[in-house]
Amino acid sequence: MARIAPGNTPKFAYAVLLIVASTFLYLDLQYKTFTATKNIFNSGLLTSNLIVKNLIFKPISNLYNLTTSKKELIQLNQSLADELEVSKIENFLILNKADLFKNNDELINYIKSSTIKSLNEIASISSFNTNLYKCCDSHRLFLFNNSTPFKEGGTVINSEGILGQITDSNKRVSEVILISDIKHSIPLKTKEFFCNANGTGRPRILECKYDASLWPESFEIGQNFFSSGLGGIFPEGLLIGSITSIKTDDDNETILEIKSIANPLTQNHVMVIYPNDFN
Amino acid sequence: MILTNFLKILATIIFANYLDSKINFFMVDYYLSFSLGFLVFCFWVFSLPNNIYAVSSFIIGLLIDLILGSPFGLNALLFTISSFIIHSYRYSFKIFSFLQITIFFAFLSMFYLGFINLFVNTANFSYLLIFLSFFLNGITWISIYILMNKFKTRFYR
Numbered sequence: 001m002a003r004i005a006p007g008n009t010p011k012f013a014y015a016v017l018l019i020v021a022s023t024f025l026y027l028d029l030q031y032k033t034f035t036a037t038k039n040i041f042n043s044g045l046l047t048s049n050l051i052v053k054n055l056i057f058k059p060i061s062n063l064y065n066l067t068t069s070k071k072e073l074i075q076l077n078q079s080l081a082d083e084l085e086v087s088k089i090e091n092f093l094i095l096n097k098a099d100l101f102k103n104n105d106e107l108i109n110y111i112k113s114s115t116i117k118s119l120n121e122i123a124s125i126s127s128f129n130t131n132l133y134k135c136c137d138s139h140r141l142f143l144f145n146n147s148t149p150f151k152e153g154g155t156v157i158n159s160e161g162i163l164g165q166i167t168d169s170n171k172r173v174s175e176v177i178l179i180s181d182i183k184h185s186i187p188l189k190t191k192e193f194f195c196n197a198n199g200t201g202r203p204r205i206l207e208c209k210y211d212a213s214l215w216p217e218s219f220e221i222g223q224n225f226f227s228s229g230l231g232g233i234f235p236e237g238l239l240i241g242s243i244t245s246i247k248t249d250d251d252n253e254t255i256l257e258i259k260s261i262a263n264p265l266t267q268n269h270v271m272v273i274y275p276n277d278f279n
Numbered sequence: 280m281i282l283t284n285f286l287k288i289l290a291t292i293i294f295a296n297y298l299d300s301k302i303n304f305f306m307v308d309y310y311l312s313f314s315l316g317f318l319v320f321c322f323w324v325f326s327l328p329n330n331i332y333a334v335s336s337f338i339i340g341l342l343i344d345l346i347l348g349s350p351f352g353l354n355a356l357l358f359t360i361s362s363f364i365i366h367s368y369r370y371s372f373k374i375f376s377f378l379q380i381t382i383f384f385a386f387l388s389m390f391y392l393g394f395i396n397l398f399v400n401t402a403n404f405s406y407l408l409i410f411l412s413f414f415l416n417g418i419t420w421i422s423i424y425i426l427m428n429k430f431k432t433r434f435y436r
Contacts, residue, residue, distance in 0.1 A: 013333040014363045021337060021359055024352030029398075034351040041345045129348060131300040135307045136399040182402050201402040 035168075042142065043172045046126055085269040086122050088159035121146055121272045123156075126173050130265065137182035137201035139164075141264060142173045143272070150174040154272040155234055161262035162186075162240060163270060165233055174272075178264060179240070180204055188240055188258070189228035193217045197225070197240070197258055204263060206241065208256040209249075219243055225258050235275040285335065287434060288323050291427070292339060293346060295319040300347075310408045311415050314388045316343065317361070318420055321384055322427045324362050328369045336362035353398055357391055385417030392416075 027033040128141040141164075143150065149169035156163045156176045164178040177184050182201040187194065188208065193215060197206035208225075210217075223243045229236025241260040248254055296316035303312055320339060324331045340355030347354070364387065372380060393409050 010332060011363075014359060017333045017337045017359050018356065018363075021340070021352045021356035024341075025350055025356055025398075026352075028351040038345060038348060038351065042348070045346075129300070131304045131307075132348065132399075134304055135312070137402050138399065201400065 039168075039170055039173070039175075042127070043170065046142075046173065082269065085159070085267050088267075089122065089157065089269065089271045092157060092159045092161070121150070122269055123150065123174075123272055124269050125267075128264065133178075133264070134203055139178035139181040139184075139199065139201070139203075140167075141176050141178065143176060143270065145169065145172060145174055150272050151274060153233055154274050156270050156272055158262055158264070158267045158270045160266065161260065162227065162234060162238060163262050163264050166272065176270075179206060179260060179262075185231075186234060186240065187228040187230040188225040190219075190223060190225050194228055194230070195256075200257075204241070204260040205244075206258045206260060208258060209253050210256075212248075212252070212254045219246055219256060221245070284330070284435060288331070289339060289342065291430065292316050292319050292323075292343065296343060296347065307408075310405060310411050312392055312408055312412045313419060314392055314412070314416055315419065315423070317357075317388055317391045318384065318416060318423045319427060320358060321361060321365060321387060321420075322423055324365045325372070325380075325384075326428070326431060328366060331362060332366070333359055333362065349395070350398055353395065357394055361387055361391065381417050381420050384420045385413050388416040388420070389413040 024034070028035075123143040123146065126142045126144040133139050143156075143166075149171065150166045152166055152169065154166040156165060162179060164176045164181070164184065166174050167177045168175040179186050179197075179199055180201070180203060181199040184199040185196045186206070188197045188206075189195075195208040195210055197208045199205075200207050221243055225240050225242065227234045227236055227238045227240055239261060241258045243256050244259045245257040246254065247257070293316075295318070299313050299315045302315075306312060320336075324336065336358045337355050340358035341352070343349075343354040343358070344351050368383070375383070389409055389412060392412050396404050396409065
């Protein structure tokens, strides 16, 4: 390897900027100082994206559709696809109503007297970084707000099951933390066994860790886990997923890997519900 | 460096990052990860050492952080460090063979991926991914070098 030749690299500027970048990184990781900046940037990006789509690409595609006389059919197809997604979610809601809203009358009374317009709201996904979802620890998606921002803690579901919960909202978009995010934890149960399933940072995979000497339970691959409702956020009794592997770690703790049944990659629409607001 | 040139450089890096996100979605399953955006940035620093110094590297890194949604300052830090390393070796590159230069940038992108994964993928950090990506990014560097040289001669003034 050749020796480093003397050059006119300005070391002082590099040193200063390295310190500045490290400070930014520390502040963001430790105190989330730049979250607002990132959200504003994301909102701007989404808005400009929409404007470009509606002003440039849509007229061009409409022009094409007109010439081929398929415009109405394509619109109809799109609206039917959207309707189908919404009705799938509503079906899920109807099928699981007993679990989702145990105290339905009280909930409706509460909603009538509160700012929440309805007990459920359909929302469309504004952005979802699928690359980050597959590669990294942070699993977040963003929803377009309806008339009002979604309330923090709202449960987000699709037609397959629970996806996550609302963590943050601004005027335009709301952030959803998915249950597979490394910072997320959801209380689960199966028969008489309870555990907190942490996100693993891998798509749809949750992890329950327990000391086998304290809980002499036996599990098998494919065994179902349900939400226990203990955290006060998610409703009780909903199927979350099933065991895909059982391992033992170095500390002799048993690790159950649970694969969630809800896949966030399948639909563009989700529903936000507030099942625990009556408490 | 004039603003239009800076914007051209920025556009190529953003485009390469966009490609990155599209391709890596499928590649991650096979323990492979491209770092096209970073390699394009390295190409510009390598081929225009008098134009891209600390401040431009820092600004490009910050913008990439905002676009990718990664921890603020992470890409800024890594781009600035990489820029410093490339500048330190700028005269040595003249006596390096193309193979040596390729290995140098493959190593650099391996460290970049390693650091990025340390911050955003701590729980599932994979040495295999980093190791395999060394070869992948080495091969990618060759094609980026050829393509970006063509782009540079045609569009960069």
